[in-house]
Amino acid sequence: MQRREFLILGLVFTSSYAYAQMFQTVPEANATLIQSGKDKYACPNCGMHLVKFYKTSHTHENHQYCSIHCLYEATQGVIPKDAKVVDTITLELIDVNKAFYVVGSKVRGTMTRTSSYAFGNEKDALMFVSDNGGKVMNFAEAYAVAAEDFPQDFSKSNPVAPVTKIEVPKDAKCPICGMFVAKYPQWVALYDGEKKFYFDGVKDMMKYAYARKLSGDKFYVSDYYKLAKLEATKAFYVIGSNVYGPMGSELIPFASQEEAQSFARDHNGQKVIAFDEITEALVKSL
Ligand SMILES: [Zn+2]
Ligand SMILES: [Zn+2]
Incomplete structure (x- = not known):
């Protein structure tokens, strides 16, 4: 192996190690991935690994995005009707319209400074807020906050x-x-x-x-x-x-x-x- 390749592998390893500490990451067996083939693990908008950023994952049509940020970018601000989001507690995909989003907590988000995590159960969302701050919102409100990531x-x-x-x-x-x-x-x-x-x-x-x-x-x-x-x-x-x-x-x-x-x-x-x-x-x- 050439020295340069070795160094690149080293970097990849270092960043995977950092990912392993992230709140978003789950064991692969617990992740529901809806894409197949070679694109199964990659956010189609940014290329990031969907298992590493699983807890913020959103699906829309046949795509699975790493975050509400990438969903927003892919839908270009037109609020999608069929989207699903990962429930932070059960790790299942749930209808975004039934989700309680905690926006702006101190738990780091994906692709954004304003983090956004979804819960199927309002009590879980409120518990998360009492531990980590943030505000409970519905999907439309969380989607509007995601819009603020894009520079005007x-x-x-x-x-x-x-x-x-x-x-x-x-x-x-x-x-x-x-x-x-x-x-x-x-x-x-x-x-x-x-x-x-x-x-x-x-x-x-x-x-x-x-x-x-x-x-x-x-x-x-x-x-x-x-x-x-x-x-x-x-x-x-x-x-x-x-x-x-x-x-x-x-x-x-x-x-x-x-x-x-x-x-x-x-x-x-x-x-x-x-x-x-x-x-x-x-x-x-x-
Ligand atoms: Zn980079
Ligand atoms: Zn992404």
């Missing part, structure tokens, strides 16, 4: 000159989390080394850099508004804002410090930092 800022993106973007092959998956990167053009980052690797956010890009002890030289990020390809070492990053990427909290890149500061003002950003100020501890805390 695209309208501000009005490039005067054509920009060079990072071109992502359709099947490229983030080596850290396994998601299809092309689905998230706003968040694309790139390692352009002996081989190219694509990431669905600066956070996963940095995890990769730390795992392989790479300097910032061959890394590129996408300007959040204009999507222009930027050298990672020259960009400015907003942290702690209320805009979340596909993997949650992010370092959000901008070409200039002014743009980063203006975004931080609009979106409760905590701080604007340069590439050199990004540390492994900071990335872990996101």
